[in-house]
Amino acid sequence: MNVMLSGVDVLLADAPHWKTSRIGLVTNHAACTADFQPARQALLAAGFNITRLFSPEHGLDTIGVDGAAMKDGTDPLTGLPVTSLYGGKLAPDEQDLAEVDLVLFDIPDIGCRFYTYLWTMTHVMEACALHGKHLVIADRPNPLSGRLDLAEGPLLDERHCSSFIGRWNMPLRHSCTLGELALYFKATAGSSILQTNAFRMEVVRCANWQRTMFYPQWRHSFVPTSPAIPCFESALLYPGLGLLEATNISEGRGTATPFRIAGAPWMDGAGVAARINTAHPGGVYARPVTFKPTEGKYAGQKCDGVMLHVQDPSVFRPVRYGWLLLCLIKKLHPGFFAWASYPTYVNHTGARHLDLLTGVQEAESLVAVTGDNIDDISRYTGAGDWPARVAPYLLY
Numbered sequence: 579m580n581v582m583l584s585g586v587d588v589l590l591a592d593a594p595h596w597k598t599s600r601i602g603l604v605t606n607h608a609a610c611t612a613d614f615q616p617a618r619q620a621l622l623a624a625g626f627n628i629t630r631l632f633s634p635e636h637g638l639d640t641i642g643v644d645g646a647a648m649k650d651g652t653d654p655l656t657g658l659p660v661t662s663l664y665g666g667k668l669a670p671d672e673q674d675l676a677e678v679d680l681v682l683f684d685i686p687d688i689g690c691r692f693y694t695y696l697w698t699m700t701h702v703m704e705a706c707a708l709h710g711k712h713l714v715i716a717d718r719p720n721p722l723s724g725r726l727d728l729a730e731g732p733l734l735d736e737r738h739c740s741s742f743i744g745r746w747n748m749p750l751r752h753s754c755t756l757g758e759l760a761l762y763f764k765a766t767a768g769s770s771i772l773q774t775n776a777f778r779m780e781v782v783r784c785a786n787w788q789r790t791m792f793y794p795q796w797r798h799s800f801v802p803t804s805p806a807i808p809c810f811e812s813a814l815l816y817p818g819l820g821l822l823e824a825t826n827i828s829e830g831r832g833t834a835t836p837f838r839i840a841g842a843p844w845m846d847g848a849g850v851a852a853r854i855n856t857a858h859p860g861g862v863y864a865r866p867v868t869f870k871p872t873e874g875k876y877a878g879q880k881c882d883g884v885m886l887h888v889q890d891p892s893v894f895r896p897v898r899y900g901w902l903l904l905c906l907i908k909k910l911h912p913g914f915f916a917w918a919s920y921p922t923y924v925n926h927t928g929a930r931h932l933d934l935l936t937g938v939q940e941a942e943s944l945v946a947v948t949g950d951n952i953d954d955i956s957r958y959t960g961a962g963d964w965p966a967r968v969a970p971y972l973l974y
Contacts, residue, residue, distance in 0.1 A: 580785075581786060582784065582787050582797065583786060584684075584719070584784050585684065585717040585757070585782035585783065585784055586617045586620070586621070586716045587612045588782050588783065588784070588785055589621070589626075589782055590621070593624070593625075596679070596680050597625060597626050597627065598625075598627050599680045600680070601627055601678065602628075602631075602675065602680070602711075603618055603628045603630070603682045603683075604631075604632040604663070604682070604683040604698070606634060606636065606637070606685055608801050608802065608804075609685055609718075614799075616655060617716075618631060618653070621682075628656075628658060630658060630674070630678060631653055631656070631659065631660045632660070632662075632663050632670060632681075633660055633663060634664055634695050634698040635664040635698070635923075637662070638653060638660050640803065640805070641805055643805070644805065644831070645920070645921065647662075647665045647666075648665045649662055650665065663698050664923060668697075668742065669701035669702060669704060670702065670705045670709075671705070675709045675711055680711065680712045680714060681711050681712070681713050682714045682716060683702055683714070683716065684716040685699070685718075686721075686801070686803050687755070687756050688807060688816060689720040689722035689723075689751060689752060689754075689817070690722075691743075691749065691751070691817075692743040692934070692935050693743075693816070694743060694924075696756060696759065697744075697745055699759075699760060700745060700746075700767070703760060703764065703777075703779065704772065707777035712778045713778070713779045714780050715760050715779070717755050717756065717758075717782060717784050717973070718784065719755060719784055721810060721813050722751065722753070722891075723753065723790060723792045723892075724753050724754065724788075726753045726964070726968070728751065729749050729751055729752060729753040729961035729964055729965065730751040730895060730898065730960075730961055731958070732750065732958055733748065733961070733962050734747050734748060734749075734750075735747075735938060736768065738939040739938065741925065742924035743924070744934060746763065746767050748964065749961040749962070750817055750936070750959075751897055752968075753789075754968060755974070757782075757783065758968065758972055759968075760779065761781060761971040764777070765970075766967075789972075789974050792814075792891045792892075793810045793813070800813075805836075806830075807836070811838055812836055812838055813837075814888055814891055814894070814896060815837050815896055817896040817897050818897050818903070819837045819840060819896075819903070820900070821900050821932065821935055822903075823918075823920050824917060824920060824932035824942075825904065825932075826914075827841065827842050827907055828842060828869075828881055828883070830869070831873065831874035831875070833869050833870075833872070835869075835885065839869060839886075840886075840903060841867070841869060841882055841884065842876060842883065843876060843882070845883050847866035847867060847868070847882040847883045848882075849910060850864070850866075850903070850906050850907055851864040851865060854884065854906065857902060859902070860893040860895065861888060861890035861894035862886050862888050863886070864885070864886055864887075865887060866882070866883070866884055866885075867883055867885045869883065895959070901945075901948070905948055905955070917932065917942055919931060944958065
């Protein structure tokens with residue numbers, strides 16, 4: 579089988595005409611070449627004239643605490659200045675771009691709407707359109723595959739739920755690459771600046787990737803994209819277990835298996851696991867576990883809970899079963915379960931976090947009436963007309 583090449587590998591193999599232009603690179607340490615070299619280092623070694631770096635949430639080194647503002651700095655690997663796009667601002671400003679001819683974006687995504695790297699890309703798009711800079715997206719595969727039949731909603735309500743973890747109308751699991759989303763947003767997003775004819779944007783396609791492929795099918799070793807996404811299975815479960823951020827249930831932060839486990843000191847892990855398995859979820863098995871987080875919710879406390887083992891990614895629906903898990907825990911522990919705020923740099927109070935995660939107004943009340951029937955839950959996790967809407971912009 580041919581080796582899968584990300585957009586940056588394609589650029590390195592076939593030097594573009596703008597290679598010697600002054601380049602501002604939006605990236606982080608998870609952005610690697612096919613042989614695991616940091617992309618920024620490989621580009622510099624190949625003669626690309628990178629003059630400034632920009633970094634998203636979690637910082638250039640990808641180890642920043644979830645939701646914490648990141649500072650500007652200097653990259654110890656390359657010596658280049660680093661401007662944070664998750665600190666004093668979310669997009670490069672005119673001064674940042676004054677000595678840049680072109681912006682190159684290369685950051686891995688994990689295929690979930692509320693993972694913020696996607697929205698950093700949209701702010702960079704708008705900044706480039708506003709300040710007349712050419713933007714190049716070095717595309718990367720979606721680790722959860724590009725199968726649009728596996729896309730899951732809800733679709734985001736822009737009027738009531740637009741935020742930095744979901745700006746525009748799209749499903750929670752989108753089944754697209756960032757390059758495809760960039761093309762879609764440029765043509766259709768509510769931000770009129772992106773539709774100007776003067777805005778130049780191109781996408782460098784991956785090579786040898788097919789939409790049916792999940793991460794383990796093209797690479798055996800997963801590069802952690804942030805502190806709580808250390809492995810492929812965490813990424814696959816994140817669109818569902820990420821909903822637990824809006825509750826007093828631990829989603830596994832501060833353990834070796836974040837977003838693969840859920841629990842609390844008061845939780846009946848065996849009972850919840852049995853209920854989940856009785857529902858016959860496709861491609862996943864729930865196992866009761868005990869764990870003790872070192873940070874986050876219940877730090878230092880023994881928690882009982884469940885671990886979800888994905889046996890078949892090709893049929894597993896993470897949002898559907900994250901919703902099921904949430905409903906079951908709430909139903910079985912009415913005296914202990916509670917909703918919680920989730921303060922971050924982009925939402926200082928942490929209010930309405932479930933609304934912002936799901937993209938649905940008053941989502942807490944929706945959970946209350948859903949129950950724990952998987953067919954009922956399926957009604958709220960459909961992707962609607964998303965496959966048809968995005969079809970003209972697909973690259974693979």
